[in-house]
Amino acid sequence: MEYIIKNGIVFDPLNKVDGEQMDICIKDGVIVESVSEDAKVIDASGCVVMPGGIDSHTHIAGPKVNTGRLMRPEDSYKDLYLKRGLKPGTGFSIPTTYKTGYEYCEMGYTTAIEAAMPPLKAKHVHDEFVDTPQIDKGALTLFGNNWMVMRYLKEKDYELCAAYVAWVLKTVRGFAIKIVNPGGTEAWGWGRNVHGLDDPTPYFGITGREIVRGLGIVNEMLGLPHSIHVHPNDLGHPGNWKTTIETMDCVKDIEPKPKYGERETTYYNAHVQFHSYGGTSWKDFVSKGVEIAEYVNKVDHVVVDVGQITLDETTTMTADGPMEYDLHMSTGNKWANCDVELETGSGVVPFYYSPKGPVYSVQWAIGLDIFLNTDPSKVLLATDHPNGGPFTRFSRIIAWLMSKKYRDYWLNEKVHKWARTRSSVGDNDKEYTMYEIAQITRANQAKVLGLSLERGHLGVGAIADIAIYDIGPEEKDPKVIERAFRYAKYTFKNGEIVVKDGNIVKEVFGDTLYVDVKIDETLEKELMKDLEEVFKKDYTVQMENYKVPEYLANNWKVIQIDNSEIS
């Protein structure tokens, strides 16, 4: 099938295209130089054309998402998806799988990365990916509280640690290394937490600093496409901004060495909004968003996603078990908790970020402080869905960023006054341009995930994942912005029209991305000796049952890396 998208105003930051009126040609699922006369013409005059959106940090599949669905019938009651010819779905903050795929795609998104896969529960994640249509998927794999990792890093045996990480990624078909509250989730198994970066984990005696640095070194030894993806210690605690900067700073000497992709950074700080808190308690709680932004701007090795609070009723879920317990104790709301054997744990608590709540309003403002002060090539739009709010609010966030007037309206009319007095959002006049919106929703994600060779841009050879929005490049009306980015005029997935006028017109099933690093054989043998013992002694499953089977994807998209020289 051939298409030509005519006369659109194109924003493609990876190719430095800033609002140029041009035609995009598509053939056999990819972007090409030119097409034949048989090509179908799509008139995009007056419309903005961008690569398909990428969410590099979202929670859409797997055991904790499903636990959220099970424990919240009231969330399903609030939001029904009933469109003729499509699978019905429910859920506002924790939508069912099909609804998730449809709604991302309606917004012009074509790739989403599940941000926390426990290796032992990988089958559940992939099983839900199979039922999530319209988008390509990948899963960040949890390593920051893993017994094998902690043991090897404690011994400073980076080779064996790297071999282990490579084996896990290949076996459970994971995409990258995720670290959540390093050491803290394991400490929660002992009824405790760690606080700073140098607080040792019970029994293992290893600190967050050693885990983050160690996995940072391992990541570059393996040459993984994405960097380490970190949720630092102290999430959600007043005064945590110092820990955040310390954590970022502790890996600054590690060189990026991706063997796939064009990544230039070594550290991805997830949902940095939750990690930019000043003050000593909720009483003197203030934004340190500007300070975090200043640090990020000054260094080369860091990118951040914001985890913007959208001031909705939502469902929090994280592998940070102790943090969810704190949340449950402070709100009295229902709580689910899980320990994943040798690997990780998690918690789930529903949460209502009321716009009238002083603390929630400041949290909202902190996210905006970060957006407005960070170099747009280093910041990414995400809500840590559903933690900061559902992904269906991305278009509202875009409206806040593009319109100072709209931001001020929320600041002065809708949220608690603390947002004005404890952040600098009100003093900031920055308004994002369309180009910058394309950076923070597509280009930056593609690059940092190591996928920018084929995704997040509209150059020749790229996968034809394209969003066309019915909006002029200079539009300032927040209502128009919000509507346009919520419902794309067209979404192309692999060169096919899958959304037209905000409606799914074709159901497709995306690929599942994972990374397979080939490592030295003798090293792998050495690892197997350890692993066999661990599986026999400590796991409830056998090693043969651990593997994610071939059939658990619509289509596997494997990134192969040959790293057999490390030993």
Next chain:
Amino acid sequence: MEIILTLREDITVPVELDALLPEKMQDMDVEEIKNIEVPQGRTTVKVGEIFDVKVIESDIPKMTIKNSSIKLKRVGEGMTTGEIVIEGDVGMHVGAEMKGGRIVVNGNADNWAGQGMKGGELIIKGNAGNYIGSAYRGGYKGMSGGLIVVEGNAGHEIGEHIVGGMIHIKGNVGYFVGIHAKGGIIRIDGDVPGRLGAEMIKGAIVVNGKVSEVLPSFKYEGIVENPVIKIKKKDEGTKIEGVYHLFTGDYVNNKPKGQLYISVASNPHLG
């Protein structure tokens, strides 16, 4: 205008009637009303297929259901004004999310009557099921205003997550009255087997009948006579007559303000 719906014969598959609010049908003629489609099980049915429909003069928007059945669900859900009279029993969710107006059930009501109710009056002359004035399943905001009266007995978890308003049960009830209450007043004239007020933070429960046991996480405050119940600081108070044991709790929560008033005469074993 008053719409009179007479169920022709008993039905086996439940029908959901939330589309039939008297306020919404005021400008419709009989034919239009007969053509309204309502869900029945996994399909739909037209009102005229199961009801005889008649319209007569009335000062207020009114609907009367005659020969009613427990298979008629969601009657009066979301109603804001007017009156609904039900002759016979009614199914689940009668008056759910109701904001105003009045519903009278001259029979029994199934579970979840007045669920999430915000205002108005719901009078049940017979018995009622579980979860009266509760939150939606899994939710944490139950009834927040209005009045529910049950003349007969009621089931378990009455006023689950109640935030405001009043529930008055004239008969006996089951376990966990006022579980998770955050406001409002629940009055029980009959007996309570136990676990009343579990995890309540705010609000009051008054029992005139016999209470088998009070949870150990409640604190005994002594005997009060003709108390004036205040829930909020600015509340002018609700006066009740009688002599009661007063308990506060539930101390499984931090700083709870829940109040239990339990009749001394019916419960000499307490205190």
